[in-house]
Amino acid sequence: MWRSVAATTTTLLAIAGVAAAQEVPIPRTDGWELVMRCVICHSVEISVQQRFGPRGWSETLDRMIRYGAPIPPDDKAALMKYLLRHYRDPDARE
């Protein structure tokens, strides 16, 4: 639902020639609050425009953990589940 709202919003903004503001909705499903740990270092748009398969998200989270993101193993699994539910590329090779 939110994704279609986002797509529609983006399309409407593009049609109107107004591209300055874009909504960044985060679906409030299980695990959404874990995204708060990503936004300690970068804004949420960075997270939600990525599209990976399981390997890509896992490697990205591992890299962020190496960089200091406070994501213990249990939470990594839950965050992976959330990200794959909403931000997965169906054609992803990784």
Added chain:
Amino acid sequence: MDRRRFMVLTGAALLMSKTDAVGQTPAPVPGKEKLIIRSSRPINLEAPLAELTSYHTPEGSFFVRNNMAEPTIDPAQWTLRVEGEVDQPLVLRLDELRAMPMVTLDALLECAGNGRAFHRPRASGIQWEYGAVGNQSWRGVRLADILARAKPKATARHVAFDGADKPPTPQAPDFIRSVPLWKAQEQHTLVALEMGGKSIPHLHGGPVRAIVPGFVGSASSKWLERIMVLPNEFDGFYMKSNYTAPRADNDKEIYSLQSLEVKSIIVGPADGAKLAPGKVTVWGWAWAGEGELTGIDVSGDGGQTWTPAAFTGPSGRYAWRKFEFPWDAKPGAHTLMARASDSFGRVQPATRAHNRLGYRWNVIHAVKVDVA
């Protein structure tokens, strides 16, 4: 980190980032209201195609690509250090840099990931479409002149740029890119102080940034404060991992990106335009990185037939060139295309092989129009 400390940190982060808290709309960046916000922290902004109408892209329409948060710099305290494989390390203040001979040149900057959004499967990174590109006038000191003062040793082969921007945690890699010595000494490579006839705006790397025309935008480091002369390519994340692509002759090996691709974009008419029958000027911009443009073809039938178009306007070595084509618009639905070629024999392709980081997107731009 324990859970309690994490909660405190998270709370602090949320308080500090009201504009990008989950579900909020990022606030427009002052002076950059026309641009698409790809991310608000760090700031990454893209120009809609309709904004790229001028040979010199105005500051308000010029894209912003930052890997890190923008640093605070006091120009009075700023210095540029030149060190490494040199006989005479330097520390230059702003007034000392300004006292050196300066040159002005037009050069295009394009983010290596411009067009990433069109890769399928999707590629990792900021989802740029067409507008992470701009063309401007830059004024500064030739890097070759600075290097000549520093006297590179016989072992010098590469030159790395380090800006004042730093990663958000000590464990994350600093943004440092290097270019080969031949490119650093090339007469168009600048330590730039002005953009469009004014001091370089903070968002664009002022007071001083590198301008490495022809190379991917990340070579033109912002907020420059340290130049390192090295025997080898800089060994860091942004050379060995990011800004790399598989080699054309062996896709098991990767290389650090250097030259931009040969590429063109159609600015007019816009995609989805409704046109009246008759003469329509198809126009846009073309560039070729280290190559030199040799031709631009336009198609009015989705690439079935191509006709040479004309380059018009200024022709700087590393600037973009305008192309124009008088198209006879007949009633119906049409797909317009532009295809540039260059002195390396490169021609814009119809497809681009997947690369996981989504670079090198220079696929022929197609614009659909209705004539009625």
